[in-house]
Amino acid sequence: MNIKKVVVAGAGVLGSQIAFQSAYKGFDVIVWARSEGSVERARPKFERLLDIYETTLEAMKTNPAAYCRGLAESPQVSEEKIDSLKDAAKKAFESLKFTTSYEEAANDADLVIEAIAEDPEQKIAFYTELAHYLPEKTILATNSSTMLPSTFAEATGRPEKYLALHFANEIWRNNTAEIMGHAGTAQQPYEEVVKFADAIGMIPLCLKKEQPGYILNSLLVPFLKSAQALYATGVADPETIDKTWMLATGAPLGPFRILDIVGLTTTYNIAIMDPLAADPETVQGKVAAMLKERIGAGKTGVNAGEGFYRYEK
Amino acid sequence: MNIKKVVVAGAGVLGSQIAFQSAYKGFDVIVWARSEGSVERARPKFERLLDIYETTLEAMKTNPAAYCRGLAESPQVSEEKIDSLKDAAKKAFESLKFTTSYEEAANDADLVIEAIAEDPEQKIAFYTELAHYLPEKTILATNSSTMLPSTFAEATGRPEKYLALHFANEIWRNNTAEIMGHAGTAQQPYEEVVKFADAIGMIPLCLKKEQPGYILNSLLVPFLKSAQALYATGVADPETIDKTWMLATGAPLGPFRILDIVGLTTTYNIAIMDPLAADPETVQGKVAAMLKERIGAGKTGVNAGEGFYRYEK
Numbered sequence: 001m002n003i004k005k006v007v008v009a010g011a012g013v014l015g016s017q018i019a020f021q022s023a024y025k026g027f028d029v030i031v032w033a034r035s036e037g038s039v040e041r042a043r044p045k046f047e048r049l050l051d052i053y054e055t056t057l058e059a060m061k062t063n064p065a066a067y068c069r070g071l072a073e074s075p076q077v078s079e080e081k082i083d084s085l086k087d088a089a090k091k092a093f094e095s096l097k098f099t100t101s102y103e104e105a106a107n108d109a110d111l112v113i114e115a116i117a118e119d120p121e122q123k124i125a126f127y128t129e130l131a132h133y134l135p136e137k138t139i140l141a142t143n144s145s146t147m148l149p150s151t152f153a154e155a156t157g158r159p160e161k162y163l164a165l166h167f168a169n170e171i172w173r174n175n176t177a178e179i180m181g182h183a184g185t186a187q188q189p190y191e192e193v194v195k196f197a198d199a200i201g202m203i204p205l206c207l208k209k210e211q212p213g214y215i216l217n218s219l220l221v222p223f224l225k226s227a228q229a230l231y232a233t234g235v236a237d238p239e240t241i242d243k244t245w246m247l248a249t250g251a252p253l254g255p256f257r258i259l260d261i262v263g264l265t266t267t268y269n270i271a272i273m274d275p276l277a278a279d280p281e282t283v284q285g286k287v288a289a290m291l292k293e294r295i296g297a298g299k300t301g302v303n304a305g306e307g308f309y310r311y312e313k
Numbered sequence: 314m315n316i317k318k319v320v321v322a323g324a325g326v327l328g329s330q331i332a333f334q335s336a337y338k339g340f341d342v343i344v345w346a347r348s349e350g351s352v353e354r355a356r357p358k359f360e361r362l363l364d365i366y367e368t369t370l371e372a373m374k375t376n377p378a379a380y381c382r383g384l385a386e387s388p389q390v391s392e393e394k395i396d397s398l399k400d401a402a403k404k405a406f407e408s409l410k411f412t413t414s415y416e417e418a419a420n421d422a423d424l425v426i427e428a429i430a431e432d433p434e435q436k437i438a439f440y441t442e443l444a445h446y447l448p449e450k451t452i453l454a455t456n457s458s459t460m461l462p463s464t465f466a467e468a469t470g471r472p473e474k475y476l477a478l479h480f481a482n483e484i485w486r487n488n489t490a491e492i493m494g495h496a497g498t499a500q501q502p503y504e505e506v507v508k509f510a511d512a513i514g515m516i517p518l519c520l521k522k523e524q525p526g527y528i529l530n531s532l533l534v535p536f537l538k539s540a541q542a543l544y545a546t547g548v549a550d551p552e553t554i555d556k557t558w559m560l561a562t563g564a565p566l567g568p569f570r571i572l573d574i575v576g577l578t579t580t581y582n583i584a585i586m587d588p589l590a591a592d593p594e595t596v597q598g599k600v601a602a603m604l605k606e607r608i609g610a611g612k613t614g615v616n617a618g619e620g621f622y623r624y625e626k
Binding site: 168174175176178203205206207208209211215216218219220222223225226227229230233234235236237240241243244245247248249250251252253255258 | 481487488489491516518519520521522524528529531532533535536538539540542543546547548549550553554556557558560561562563564565566568571
């Protein structure tokens with residue numbers, strides 16, 4: 001793998017995690033943000049990440065359940081090794097560079113990971129401007145959850161070196177990295193990105209062609225929709241539905257626990273994409289109404305302390 | 314609960330398991346079968362079940378992973394207790410009665426569980442004939458996976474005491490019991506059946522209204538369909554899809570492992586219910602073709618030693 005210098009564009013929830021994890025694993029990382037204001041708002045996120053990494057590593061000394069694969073390659077790790085990993089987290093934090101300059105970000109970049117807002121216009125503006133400064137060698141990846149690389153391939157000016165590299169929230173713990181090209185992505189940059197994902201402690205999951213929702217959401221969305229339909233039409237309550245799934249498949253979480261983690265607002269926004277959701281007589285309309293009522297009552301999921309279930313704050 | 318005498322009609326895979334488990338938990342069980350030939354074909358099934366119960370109980374003495382909740386209430390069970398449970402299995406086997414007579418089966422029955430073929434005509438003929446002999450008190454339950462109780466409520470002559478009680482294969486290990494009435498089922502018999510399911514070591518899962526596929530298949534079928542679509546359209550291979558699901562949700566099995574357990578023939582029969590499966594250009598058509606090819610090669614799932622994965626025989 002030839003990737004050394006990594007640029008993460010956007011310092012939101014995922015952008016900051018990708019940048020921190022890459023630095024933790026020894027890459028030379030620069031964070032690009034749109035404005036000085038964005039850079040300032042990003043700093044506390046990195047302080048929090050350093051705290052999470054240090055606390056989790058310390059916990060791993062005594063509690064096997066604290067183990068996160070993104071932080072250490074094996075659960076069997078000595079106290080000395082953990083202390084050196086805590087040093088690595090501290091060094092990662094100190095090594096992070098920030099810029100608002102396209103030129104500075106682009107300079108000698110091996111990989112740019114775009115994690116800016118899910119707004120096609122902003123993405124096109126970013127890609128177009130960046131293209132003026134990017135060296136020929138640079139691979140460009142998007143972390144977009146909802147948009148396809150083919151949409152932006154032309155705007156990047158380097159379609160053959162452009163693809164999607166999609167992370168899950170809390171990447172130190174949730175190590176999926178879905179890698180998906182568009183029809184014009186070349187094999188070599190694709191393979192470089194697979195190696196990079198592995199090198200930062202992720203588990204590369206390779207898609208052979210473009211798929212809206214990648215693999216995970218292609219499975220999760222219809223699964224969660226059918227669970228919501230059972231509840232919204234009065235067939236069974238969330239506890240019974242979750243229990244059925246867990247008992248029958250051995251899964252640790254049922255669909256409503258997963259929905260609480262995803263968050264009901266996101267779930268509602270997905271639900272109303274279906275035109276049938278506008279009709280209260282349809283199953284889709286009943287699902288939307290059920291979600292809207294809960295959201296209206298502030299029950300938006302785990303982060304709010306209550307969704308379909310209640311959580312200790 | 315007033316249920317003491319239980320009739321299980323049909324001694325197929327599930328019928329024999331329901332009868333044996335009910336007898337094991339102390340109920341007075343009579344197995345009704347259509348003909349003396351059916352009774353003869355059923356006997357080896359019960360011998361095999363006795364062997365499974367005895368072997369599993371013996372294994373539980375030394376191997377915690379052998380524990381089956383249907384066999385013992387707690388994994389912490391003494392050797393003496395296990396020996397008494399093995400006696401109970403033996404006594405269950407010896408206590409089972411068989412008949413081909415509607416009259417003998419119906420006599421003083423508290424609960425009849427219908428587990429005959431998934432053929433509406435056979436079910437109607439069975440219910441109609443049985444109705445001549447059944448005492449007023451008897452509750453009648455169907456184990457049908459694919460048909461709704463409302464379809465047969467009239468034919469039973471006792472719609473208010475008729476409902477579905479749906480088991481999973483290997484009920485001593487897989488303890489789900491989905492309980493589903495039709496609109497005319499009365500509350501009291503519904504609750505009796507909930508108590509009965511609990512009494513034979515199942516976990517009652519209560520549906521509040523009729524739902525084709527109950528809870529489990531309403532979740533499982535769309536989930537498995539989306540996984541098959543990802544593979545059949547060339548997005549990713551079964552191993553990657555399974556890995557994604559397991560990593561992201563913590564589930565012990567991905568969709569293709571589940572499909573191998575369900576069996577590809579059953580999966581194919583579900584797939585071709587969709588008229589779009591007849592068109593090879595549709596996703597549904599591609600899924601059907603993918604399944605057909607594997608079935609043609611004898612790769613029908615775990616029982617065949619190979620499906621999407623290979624299994625040690």
